[in-house]
Amino acid sequence: MTGTAELIRGHWTRGEPGREAPQQLVIALYRWWVVAMALKIAGATWDICWHFKWLRDDLAPPHLINTVGTVIVLGLVVFHTYTGIGADRATLRWMQWGLGIFLVAAPLDVINHRVNGLDITAWSPSHALLYLGTGLMSIGLIRGWAQHGRGDRYQYPIACFLWFTVLDNFLFLNQHQEYGVLGLAAWDRGTPYAEDILLQFAADDLGRPLDRIAVEYFTLPVPDWVYPSWAVLTGLGTLLLARRLVGRKWTATTITAGYLAFRCVAWGLLAAADFPISTVPFFLLAGAVAIDLSFQLAARIRPLVGAVAVTAVSYAALSVQETYLAAPPSDYWSAAYVVVLLAGLWWFVQFLLDTEIGRRLTSRAQMTTGARESTTPSP
Structure with missing residues (x-):
C-alpha cells in the first residue's frame, strides 16, 4: 500500500x-x-x-x-x-x-x-x-x-x-422474480416476509385492497416468459462471450460456479439476519457447461448446434429446479424463439472475431474511437 x-x-x-x-x-x-x-x-x-x-x-x-x-x-x-x-x-x-x-x-x-x-x-x-x-x-x-x-x-x-x-x-x-416467488409463497403460508406497511403501500399503488392479487403484483410483476428468456439470452450470452474472448477451457463454468457460490453465501448471510431469501439459479450451471463443451464442435456448426444444446439443457435444468427446489414461474414455450436469438447472437460473435470482414469492422470501430492497439485474433 x-x-x-x-x-x-x-x-x-x-x-x-x-x-x-x-x-x-x-x-x-x-x-x-x-x-x-x-x-x-x-x-x-x-x-x-x-x-x-x-x-x-x-x-x-x-x-x-x-x-x-x-x-x-x-x-x-x-x-x-x-x-x-x-x-x-x-x-x-x-x-x-x-x-x-x-x-x-x-x-x-x-x-x-x-x-x-x-x-x-x-x-x-x-x-x-x-x-x-x-x-x-x-x-x-x-x-x-x-x-x-x-x-x-x-x-x-x-x-x-x-x-x-x-x-x-x-x-x-431476474432477482425480482427469484425473491418474488418465495415472497408470494410466504404470503400464502400466512408468514409474509414484508412488513404490513410495505404490503399496504403496494396494494395502494395498485388501487385495490390488500389481497393475494396485490401481493402477486408486487412480487411477480412481469410475464412468465421473461425469466427464462432473459437468463439464457443475457446471462448465458455473457458467458458465451467470456468463453470466446478469454479463450480458456471451462471459463464459462468457472464464472458461473463463482456466481452461484456468491449467491449461496449471500443467501446464508441474509437468511441468518432474518431477511427475505430468494431462489438461486442453479440451472445456469448446466447451460455454462454446455457452452464450454460446445467449443469442442467445428466452428461452422457451433452457433446452431451450440444454441440448441445450451437452450435445451438450460430449460430442462430450470424445469428440474422448479420441480425439486424452487424457481420463478416460467413459460417453457419461450425456448422456441430463445434458441433462434441465441444462435443469431452466437453467429454474430463468431463473425466478428473469426472472419476477415468482422475483423475489419472491429478495427475500423476502434480507429474511430481513437484506440491505439490493433485487433488481435482471439484464441
Missing part, C-alpha cells in the same frame, strides 16, 4: 490516455477496481432483499455500501482521466460514459421514487440506467485488463471476476 501510494503521488501529472507507467501501479489500479465493484455488487445484493421487507430508505445500509464502491470508482476514473495511466482512449471512454450515466441515474431514481412512490419492478427506466452505467464500466474494465493484466499472477481470476460483474449486472433484474 505504501509503495502504491508513492507511485500514485509520483505520477499525478497530466498525461494522454495510454501513457506509459510502472506495471505495479497499473495492476494496483485494477485491483482497486475489483474492490470497488465488489462493494457495489454486495450493496446491490443486499438492497434488493431490503426492498422485499421494508419501504425504501435513501440512506439504507445497502445504499451506503454501494455508494462507497461508487466513490472509489469516481476516484479511479478521475485518476485514469487526468494522468492517462492504465487506460487507452477507448477504454477510458467506456469508463467515463458508464460512470456518467450511473451518476445521472442515481438522483433520477430517487426522484422517481419520490414522485411515483414504490417502484415495484426492477425493470423500471431509472433502474435500467443504473444497470447500463454499471455495464459500460465493466466493459471498459474488461478491455483495460485484457491490455494490462498479462503477466500478473491473478490475471485469469481477475478476468473471471470482471466478467462476473457483467453477469451479475444482467441477472440482477
Whole structure:
C-alpha cells in the first residue's frame, strides 16, 4: 500500500490516455477496481432483499455500501482521466460514459421514487440506467485488463471476476422474480416476509385492497416468459462471450460456479439476519457447461448446434429446479424463439472475431474511437 501510494503521488501529472507507467501501479489500479465493484455488487445484493421487507430508505445500509464502491470508482476514473495511466482512449471512454450515466441515474431514481412512490419492478427506466452505467464500466474494465493484466499472477481470476460483474449486472433484474416467488409463497403460508406497511403501500399503488392479487403484483410483476428468456439470452450470452474472448477451457463454468457460490453465501448471510431469501439459479450451471463443451464442435456448426444444446439443457435444468427446489414461474414455450436469438447472437460473435470482414469492422470501430492497439485474433 505504501509503495502504491508513492507511485500514485509520483505520477499525478497530466498525461494522454495510454501513457506509459510502472506495471505495479497499473495492476494496483485494477485491483482497486475489483474492490470497488465488489462493494457495489454486495450493496446491490443486499438492497434488493431490503426492498422485499421494508419501504425504501435513501440512506439504507445497502445504499451506503454501494455508494462507497461508487466513490472509489469516481476516484479511479478521475485518476485514469487526468494522468492517462492504465487506460487507452477507448477504454477510458467506456469508463467515463458508464460512470456518467450511473451518476445521472442515481438522483433520477430517487426522484422517481419520490414522485411515483414504490417502484415495484426492477425493470423500471431509472433502474435500467443504473444497470447500463454499471455495464459500460465493466466493459471498459474488461478491455483495460485484457491490455494490462498479462503477466500478473491473478490475471485469469481477475478476468473471471470482471466478467462476473457483467453477469451479475444482467441477472440482477431476474432477482425480482427469484425473491418474488418465495415472497408470494410466504404470503400464502400466512408468514409474509414484508412488513404490513410495505404490503399496504403496494396494494395502494395498485388501487385495490390488500389481497393475494396485490401481493402477486408486487412480487411477480412481469410475464412468465421473461425469466427464462432473459437468463439464457443475457446471462448465458455473457458467458458465451467470456468463453470466446478469454479463450480458456471451462471459463464459462468457472464464472458461473463463482456466481452461484456468491449467491449461496449471500443467501446464508441474509437468511441468518432474518431477511427475505430468494431462489438461486442453479440451472445456469448446466447451460455454462454446455457452452464450454460446445467449443469442442467445428466452428461452422457451433452457433446452431451450440444454441440448441445450451437452450435445451438450460430449460430442462430450470424445469428440474422448479420441480425439486424452487424457481420463478416460467413459460417453457419461450425456448422456441430463445434458441433462434441465441444462435443469431452466437453467429454474430463468431463473425466478428473469426472472419476477415468482422475483423475489419472491429478495427475500423476502434480507429474511430481513437484506440491505439490493433485487433488481435482471439484464441
